[in-house]
Amino acid sequence: DAEITQSPRHKITETGRQVTLACHQTWNHNNMFWYRQDLGHGLRLIHYSYGVHDTNKGEVSDGYSVSRSNTEDLPLTLESAASSQTSVYFCASSGGQGITEAFFGQGTRLTVV
Amino acid sequence: QQQVKQSPQSLIVQKGGISIINCAYENTAFDYFPWYQQFPGKGPALLIAIRPDVSEKKEGRFTISFNKSAKQFSLHIMDSQPGDSATYFCAVGGSNYKLTFGKGTLLTVNP
Numbered sequence: 001d002a003e004i005t006q007s008p009r010h011k012i013t014e015t016g017r018q019v020t021l022a023c024h025q026t027w028n029h030n031n032m033f034w035y036r037q038d039l040g041h042g043l044r045l046i047h048y049s050y051g052v053h054d055t056n057k058g059e060v061s062d063g064y065s066v067s068r069s070n071t072e073d074l075p076l077t078l079e080s081a082a083s084s085q086t087s088v089y090f091c092a093s094s095g096g097q098g099i100t101e102a103f104f105g106q107g108t109r110l111t112v113v
Numbered sequence: 114q115q116q117v118k119q120s121p122q123s124l125i126v127q128k129g130g131i132s133i134i135n136c137a138y139e140n141t142a143f144d145y146f147p148w149y150q151q152f153p154g155k156g157p158a159l160l161i162a163i164r165p166d167v168s169e170k171k172e173g174r175f176t177i178s179f180n181k182s183a184k185q186f187s188l189h190i191m192d193s194q195p196g197d198s199a200t201y202f203c204a205v206g207g208s209n210y211k212l213t214f215g216k217g218t219l220l221t222v223n224p
Contacts, residue, residue, distance in 0.1 A: 031210045042119075042202060042216035043157070050210065058211075090156055092212075099145045099206040104156030 002027040006091050006105035013112055019078040021108050023091030031094045032074040033102065034058075034066065036087040043090065049074055081112045116140060119203050119215025126222050132190040134218045136203035139184065145206035146179060148188045149214075152199050160201070161188070193222045 004025040013019050025032065034046040045058030047066040055066050063085060065077045078085055088109050094102040118137045126132045136146075147162035163170045163177040163186065170177045176189040190197055200219050204212040 033211070035214075040216065043214040045211060045213070048211060092156075094210060099208070099210050099212075101147070101159045101162070102212055104149075104158065106154075106156050 004091060004093055004103050004105045006089075006108050008108060009106065010109045011111070013081050013110070015081060015083060015112055017081050019081050019110065021076045021078075021089055021091075021110070023074050023076065023105060024072055025091075025093040025103070026072065027093055027095060027103060028071060029093035029095035029103075030071070031102075032068070033092045033094075034064070034074065034076045035090045035092065036060065036085075037090060037107070038087050046076065046089075047074075078110075081110075083112050086110060086112045116213045117203060117205050117215040119218060121218060122216070123219040124221070126193045126220065128193065128195060128222055128224050130193050130222075132188075132193045132197070132220055132222070134188045134201055134203070134220070135185065136187065136205075136215050137183075137185045138205045140205070140207075141184065143205040143207045145212075146177065146186050147204050147206070147212070148175075148177065149202040149204060150199050151202065151217075157202060190220075193220075195222045195224050198222050 007022045030051045033048040035043040044060045049068040091105045092102040148160045149157035150160040151157040174191045179186045200217045202217050203215040206212045
């Protein structure tokens with residue numbers, strides 16, 4: 001079955017370190033998204049991609065970057081982790097004609113100490 | 114500017130009761146209105162979605178009511194069950210494939 005997987009599921013890192021969260025999907029979807037989930041804020045879009053070599057900023061992109069070298073993967077990098085980036089991060093993908101269902105991964109809980 | 118306003122933040126319902134969650138949006142260009150369900154420790158999963166050419170969509174105990182002129186849509190859960198206890202998110206989407214989510218509603222169904 002097709003799926004979308006994130007790794008690691010949990011991570012603790014120190015302030016100032018570079019951190020990369022992985023996202024891999026086997027749906028062969030063109031569209032991939034990174035969201036962060038915080039209490040009281042719901043899901044907020046960080047970055048997204050419509051295909052290989054395409055990346056776009058979302059509403060909360062400062063301090064984050066992504067790259068898309070193939071269809072399956074969209075890693076999210078925190079350039080210099082800050083305590084404000086402690087959150088649960090979700091990757092999602094969608095495809096097909098027009099806007100359709102987005103499939104979410106299980107999430108990565110990141111703690112910056 | 115908040116593009117999607119969801120209410121209430123939390124909701125407690127007795128088993129067998131009706132749960133109602135509301136969302137309002139600003140941009141009339143949106144043409145996809147899904148509801149996502151999220152259990153603790155899991156990613157959100159699509160529950161039901163509607164497009165603006167219909168005013169209501171029903172799937173089992175779950176119904177979306179859509180009011181295009183008022184720019185509002187709501188989720189109704191009939192005969193609510195303890196297993197429905199979760200966080201529910203409304204979202205809006207359009208031609209750019211992005212989904213913008215509401216802040217979520219924590220539903221608790223008491224047995």
